[in-house]
Amino acid sequence: MKVHDKMKVVHSICPQCSVGCGINLINIDNRLVGTYPYKRHPINEGKNCKKGRDCIELVFEENRPKNPLVNKNGTFSDYSWEEALDLFVSKIKSYTPQDIGIIGSGNSTNEDLEILSKFADALGVEKKGFYAENFPAFNIETATLDDVQSSNFILIVGDVIKESPLIGRRIILARENGAEVVSADSADKTFTGLNSDKYIKIRSIGEFLDNIGPEVHNKLKDSATIIFNKLDLKEEFEKIQNIAEDSGSKILPVLKQCNTRGAMRFLPALNQEEISRLINDVKFLYVVGDNPALYAEESFKNLDFLVTQSSSINETVLLSDLVFPASCWVEKTGTFTNTTGDMQKISKTISAPAEVLEDQRIISKIAEKIGIELGDKK
Amino acid sequence: MSPEYLLARAKNEELQDKGECGGAVSSIFKYLLDNEIVEGVLTLTRGIDIYDGIPSLIEDSEDIIETCGSLHCAPTMFGDLISKYLKDMKLAVAVKPCDAMAIKELEKRNQLDRDKLYEIGLNCGGTVMPITARKMIDLFYEVDPDDVVKEEIDKGKFIIELKDGTEKAVEIDELEEKGYGRRGSCQRCDLMIPRNADVACGNWGAEPGWTFIEINTEKGKDLVDAARNEGYLDIKTPSEKSLTIREKIENVMIKLAQKFQDKYLEEIYPSSEDWNKYWDRCIKCYACRDVCPVCYCKECALDKEFYVDSEQIPPDPLTFQGVRLSHMSFSCINCGQCQDVCPMEIPLALIYQRMQKKYKDKTGFIAGVNEELPPLYSPEKD
Amino acid sequence: MSDKEPKILGFCCNWCCYGGADTAGTARMQYPPGVRIIRVMCSGRINPDMILKAFKEGADGVFVGGCHIGDCHYDAGNYKWRRRANFMEDLLPEFDIDRERFRFEWISASEGEKFQKTMQEFYDKIKSLGPLERCH
Numbered sequence: 001m002k003v004h005d006k007m008k009v010v011h012s013i014c015p016q017c018s019v020g021c022g023i024n025l026i027n028i029d030n031r032l033v034g035t036y037p038y039k040r041h042p043i044n045e046g047k048n049c050k051k052g053r054d055c056i057e058l059v060f061e062e063n064r065p066k067n068p069l070v071n072k073n074g075t076f077s078d079y080s081w082e083e084a085l086d087l088f089v090s091k092i093k094s095y096t097p098q099d100i101g102i103i104g105s106g107n108s109t110n111e112d113l114e115i116l117s118k119f120a121d122a123l124g125v126e127k128k129g130f131y132a133e134n135f136p137a138f139n140i141e142t143a144t145l146d147d148v149q150s151s152n153f154i155l156i157v158g159d160v161i162k163e164s165p166l167i168g169r170r171i172i173l174a175r176e177n178g179a180e181v182v183s184a185d186s187a188d189k190t191f192t193g194l195n196s197d198k199y200i201k202i203r204s205i206g207e208f209l210d211n212i213g214p215e216v217h218n219k220l221k222d223s224a225t226i227i228f229n230k231l232d233l234k235e236e237f238e239k240i241q242n243i244a245e246d247s248g249s250k251i252l253p254v255l256k257q258c259n260t261r262g263a264m265r266f267l268p269a270l271n272q273e274e275i276s277r278l279i280n281d282v283k284f285l286y287v288v289g290d291n292p293a294l295y296a297e298e299s300f301k302n303l304d305f306l307v308t309q310s311s312s313i314n315e316t317v318l319l320s321d322l323v324f325p326a327s328c329w330v331e332k333t334g335t336f337t338n339t340t341g342d343m344q345k346i347s348k349t350i351s352a353p354a355e356v357l358e359d360q361r362i363i364s365k366i367a368e369k370i371g372i373e374l375g376d377k378k
Numbered sequence: 379m380s381p382e383y384l385l386a387r388a389k390n391e392e393l394q395d396k397g398e399c400g401g402a403v404s405s406i407f408k409y410l411l412d413n414e415i416v417e418g419v420l421t422l423t424r425g426i427d428i429y430d431g432i433p434s435l436i437e438d439s440e441d442i443i444e445t446c447g448s449l450h451c452a453p454t455m456f457g458d459l460i461s462k463y464l465k466d467m468k469l470a471v472a473v474k475p476c477d478a479m480a481i482k483e484l485e486k487r488n489q490l491d492r493d494k495l496y497e498i499g500l501n502c503g504g505t506v507m508p509i510t511a512r513k514m515i516d517l518f519y520e521v522d523p524d525d526v527v528k529e530e531i532d533k534g535k536f537i538i539e540l541k542d543g544t545e546k547a548v549e550i551d552e553l554e555e556k557g558y559g560r561r562g563s564c565q566r567c568d569l570m571i572p573r574n575a576d577v578a579c580g581n582w583g584a585e586p587g588w589t590f591i592e593i594n595t596e597k598g599k600d601l602v603d604a605a606r607n608e609g610y611l612d613i614k615t616p617s618e619k620s621l622t623i624r625e626k627i628e629n630v631m632i633k634l635a636q637k638f639q640d641k642y643l644e645e646i647y648p649s650s651e652d653w654n655k656y657w658d659r660c661i662k663c664y665a666c667r668d669v670c671p672v673c674y675c676k677e678c679a680l681d682k683e684f685y686v687d688s689e690q691i692p693p694d695p696l697t698f699q700g701v702r703l704s705h706m707s708f709s710c711i712n713c714g715q716c717q718d719v720c721p722m723e724i725p726l727a728l729i730y731q732r733m734q735k736k737y738k739d740k741t742g743f744i745a746g747v748n749e750e751l752p753p754l755y756s757p758e759k760d
Numbered sequence: 761m762s763d764k765e766p767k768i769l770g771f772c773c774n775w776c777c778y779g780g781a782d783t784a785g786t787a788r789m790q791y792p793p794g795v796r797i798i799r800v801m802c803s804g805r806i807n808p809d810m811i812l813k814a815f816k817e818g819a820d821g822v823f824v825g826g827c828h829i830g831d832c833h834y835d836a837g838n839y840k841w842r843r844r845a846n847f848m849e850d851l852l853p854e855f856d857i858d859r860e861r862f863r864f865e866w867i868s869a870s871e872g873e874k875f876q877k878t879m880q881e882f883y884d885k886i887k888s889l890g891p892l893e894r895c896h
C-alpha cells in the first residue's frame with residue numbers, strides 16, 4: 001500500500017531574479033504542482049513575489065524541447081543525441097576559433113558556467129560572454145540585505161521595489177524604522193517613487209550622478225546605501241562606486257538574473273552592443289541558456305550555424321539550426337550567487353524528461369567527441 | 379459529546395522518549411499507519427534545523443519517529459495542502475487550532491472530505507517566525523541560534539535548550555514588547571485547545587512524560603480506545619488538580635489574547651492614513667489570496683476583467699483587498715498566513731481579524747469553530 | 761461643502777423600488793439630477809463587489825432599493841441582500857468611506873413619494889459630506 005512521492009515539500013532557490021529568495025516546491029510524483037512558503041530562509045522569510053511563485057511554470061513540458069532538434073528549412077525534426085552531437089562536432093570543426101562565438105547566461109549555475117568557460121578556453125574561443133545589461137564585471141564588497149534594512153538613508157536608481165520586491169521589502173522595513181528614502185528614475189512616476197520620501201525624475205543616470213545635490217549628498221554617509229538596478233553606461237558603475245567610497249556609504253547593484261553575479265567570474269559581462277558585435281563577428285554561435293534573439297536579433301543575419309541549448313522554446317531556439325534540450329534549475333544540483341554575493345546551493349528535485357540533459361553533461365559530451373580536455377570536473 | 383479527559387503516552391519507548399510530552403500523538407499515527415486505517419500522515423519534519431518545519435506526508439510508520447516533537451518556530455498551514463493535493467487520501471493530520479479551523483471552513487465548502495480525515499489536535503500557545511526566533515535568540519539570550527537544540531513555550535517563557543544541556547529562558551512579554559516573540563496573529567488567537575479536531579493533545583495539566591488528551595468527537599474516542607486496545611498507548615485518568623490547572627492556564631491565555639485583540643484591533647489599530655500607506659505598497663502579487671486557506675475559489679473574482687482594469691500597481695485597495703475582504707473576511711480564522719507571506723509587510727491579518735470580529739459580534743458566527751457556513755451564505759430569510 | 765454635483769448611483773430592484781422611481785417620475789415628483797439609477801432584477805442580485813466597484817469608479821454615494829421585507833418577488837432576495845448590506849456598513853469605513861455614503865431602503869412600486877423623499881435626503885446627505893476623496 002505504500003505509495004511513495006505522493007507529496008513532498010522541498011527547499012529550492014527562486015531562479016527568477018537575482019535576489020536569491022528561498023522557495024519551497026511541492027512535488028507530487030515527480031511533478032511540481034505548487035509552491036509553499038519557505039519561512040526559514042533568511043533572505044525572504046517565506047515571502048515571494050508573483051514571478052517567483054510562478055517559477056514552477058518553467059518546468060512545464062509544453063514549452064520546452066524534449067529531444068535534440070535539427071532545423072531543416074524551417075521545420076524541426078527530432079534527432080538522437082548521437083546524431084546531434086556528431087552534427088555539432090562536424091560543424092564546429094569546420095571553423096577557426098575566430099569564427100566561433102559562445103554565449104552563456106546568468107541563469108546558469110556556477111558549475112555549468114565553469115565548464116562552459118573551460119570549453120571556450122580549450123577551443124581557443126575568445127568571442128565569448130554573457131548578457132549583463134550595462135553592468136560591468138565587479139568584485140567588490142556590496143551591501144547585504146541586512147545593511148539595507150538598517151540604513152538611515154537609501155538612494156535608489158530604478159524601480160527597484162517593483163522589480164525586485166524582496167529587496168523592496170528591506171527598503172520598506174528600513175523606512176518603517178525611520179530611514180529616509182530618495183529614488184530617481186526617468187519615468188514621470190514609479191512605484192518605488194510612490195514609496196519613497198522623495199522622487200526625482202531624471203534625464204539620464206550619468207547626468208544625475210554628476211549633479212547630485214547637497215540635499216542628497218549630505219545624507220550619504222556610513223549608514224547610507226545606494227541601490228541601483230540599471231545603468232545607461234558601464235562607466236557609471238565606477239561613478240557610483242566612487243560616490244559611495246567618498247561618502248562612506250554602501251552600494252548594492254541589483255543585477256538581472258539569479259546568477260549574473262556568479263557568471264561574472266567565468267565569462268565577460270557584455271552589454272547589448274557588445275553581444276550584438278560578438279554575434280555579428282562570428283559564423284558559428286553556441287548559446288547556452290540565454291535568449292539573445294530577444295535583444296540582438298538584428299545581428300543573427302551573418303551566422304552560418306546557430307546552436308542553442310535551452311530548457312524552453314524561445315525566440316533564439318526558433319532561429320537555431322541545432323537545439324540541445326537542457327535541464328532547468330530544479331532538475332540539477334549546483335549553486336547560484338545572488339546579487340549580494342551569497343552563493344546558495346540548489347538540489348535536484350525532479351528528474352528531467354528522458355532525453356533532456358544537464359548543461360554540464362552536454363558540454364562534456366561535446367568536448368569528449370571533439371577530443372579536448374576540460375580539466376578535472378566531470 | 380461531553381468531553382472526556384485522559385493522560386496518555388506511547389507504549390513504544392523510542393516514541394515516548396522522542397515525543398514532545400508522552401509521544402501519544404506519534405503513537406496514534408503509528409497505530410493508524412500500521413493498521414492501514416490511513417494511507418498517510420501529514421505532519422512536520424525538521425528540515426535544516428529546529429527553525430525549519432517542513433510539511434511531510436509520511437506513509438511508512440517507521441518514519442514517524444522522524445516527526446516527533448513540537449516545532450514552535452514553524453508557522454505552517456495544513457488546511458489547503460489537504461484540500462489542494464491530498465483530498466482523495468485517507469489521512470491523519472497533526473493540527474494546531476488554526477489548521478483545524480481552516481479544515482473546518484474548507485469542509486463546509488466541500489473542499490475536503492472530513493470522513494477521510496483524522497484530526498489529531500495540538501494545543502497551541504503560539505508560533506514564532508523562524509528568522510525572528512533566530513534574531514531574538516541572538517539578541518536576548520546572547521546565544522548562537524545554531525547551538526539551540528530545542529525550544530518550548532512554558533509558563534509565559536520562551537525556553538531554549540543548548541547543545542550542552544543548559545537552558546535559558548526569557549519572559550514572552552518582554553520579547554513581544556520589543557517586537558519579537560510570537561507572531562501577531564498568535565498573540566491575538568483565543569483558541570488554544572483545538573476542540574474542533576477529533577482529539578486535542580497538550581502538555582497543560584499533564585504529568586511529565588504524559589500527553590494530556592481531550593476527546594472531542596466519537597471518532598476521536600474510538601481512535602484512542604483502539605490505539606490503547608492494540609497496545610499503542612498507556613492511558614490513565616488525570617487528577618482533579620491537573621484538570622483545574624489546565625483550565626486555569628487556558629483561561630489566562632484566553633484573557634491575554636483578548637487583551638491583545640483589544641490592543642491591536644482597537645487601541646493601536648492603524649489609522650486610515652496608515653492603511654493608505656500600506657495599500658500603496660501592494661505589488662498585487664496575490665500571495666495573500668493564494669496562501670489563504672479560506673480563499674479556495676478556482677476562479678477568483680480578482681482575476682476577472684471586471685476588477686483587473688489594469689496591470690498598474692498598487693491596485694485600488696477597494697476592488698482588490700476590499701473584494702477579498704467582502705468575500706471571506708467574516709470567515710477569516712486569523713491564521714496569519716496572508717501577513718506572513720506578504721512581501722510588502724502589510725499587516726493584513728489585522729484588518730481580516732477585525733472584520734471577522736465585527737461579524738462575530740453582530741451574528742455570533744465564529745469562523746473555524748461553528749459547524750454551519752456563515753449566515754451571509756444562508757438561503758434562509760432570517 | 762462643495763458646489764460639485766454629487767454622483768450617486770442607485771441600484772433599484774425591478775419589481776418594487778424601480779416601480780417606485782417610475783411612480784415618482786409619472787407624478788412629476790422631482791428627484792435630484794445627480795442620481796443615476798441602474799435597474800436590477802432583485803436586490804438579492806447586488807453583492808458587495810458591485811458596491812465597491814461603484815465607489816472605485818467615482819460614486820460619492822451608493823443607494824440600493826429593494827422590495828419591502830416579505831415582498832421580494834424571488835422570496836428571499838432582500839433578506840440575503842440585507843445580510844450583505846449590514847456587512848458592507850462595517851467594511852466601508854475600513855477604507856475610509858463614511859457609512860452614510862451607503863444607504864439601502866425598502867420601497868414598493870406604489871411608494872413614489874417615499875422614493876422621491878429618500879433620494880432627496882440621500883442627495884442632501886452626500887452633498888453635505890462633499891465629494892468622496894480617495895487617494896487611489
Ligand SMILES: Cc1cc2nc3c(=O)[nH]c(=O)nc-3n(C[C@H](O)[C@H](O)[C@H](O)COP(=O)(O)OP(=O)(O)OC[C@H]3O[C@@H](n4cnc5c(N)ncnc54)[C@H](O)[C@@H]3O)c2cc1C
Pocket residue numbers: 396397398399400401402403404405421422423431445446447448449450451452453454472473474500501502503504505531579580581582589590
Ligand atoms: C507550536 C506549538 C505550540 C504548542 N503550545 C502548547 C501549549 O501552549 N500548551 C499545550 O498544552 N500544548 C502545546 N503544544 C502541544 C505540545 O507541545 C505537544 O505537541 C502535545 O502535547 C503532544 O505531545 P506528544 O508527545 O504526544 O507529541 P509527539 O508525539 O511529539 O507529536 C507531535 C506532533 O506534532 C507535529 N508538530 C510539531 N510541530 C508542529 C507544528 N508547528 N505544526 C503542526 N504540527 C506540528 C509533529 O510533527 C508530531 O507529529 C504545542 C505544540 C505546538 C506544535
Ligand code: SF4
Pocket residue numbers: 014015016017018019020021044047048049050051052053164165166167
Ligand atoms: S524577488 Fe526575485 S528571487 Fe525573490 S521571489 Fe521574486 S523573483 Fe524570486
Ligand code: SF4
Pocket residue numbers: 666669670671672673709710711712713714715716717726727730731
Ligand atoms: S485572511 Fe489571512 S488570517 Fe484570515 S484566514 Fe486568510 S490567510 Fe488566514
Ligand code: SF4
Pocket residue numbers: 667672673674675677678679680701702705706
Ligand atoms: S478573493 Fe474571493 S473569489 Fe478570490 S479566492 Fe478569495 S473568496 Fe474566492
Ligand code: SF4
Pocket residue numbers: 659660661662663664665666667716719720721722723724726
Ligand atoms: S501579499 Fe501583500 S503585496 Fe501581495 S497582493 Fe497581498 S497585500 Fe498585496
Ligand code: FES
Pocket residue numbers: 773774775776777801802803804826827831832833834835836837838
Ligand atoms: S425582487 Fe425586489 S428585492 Fe427581490
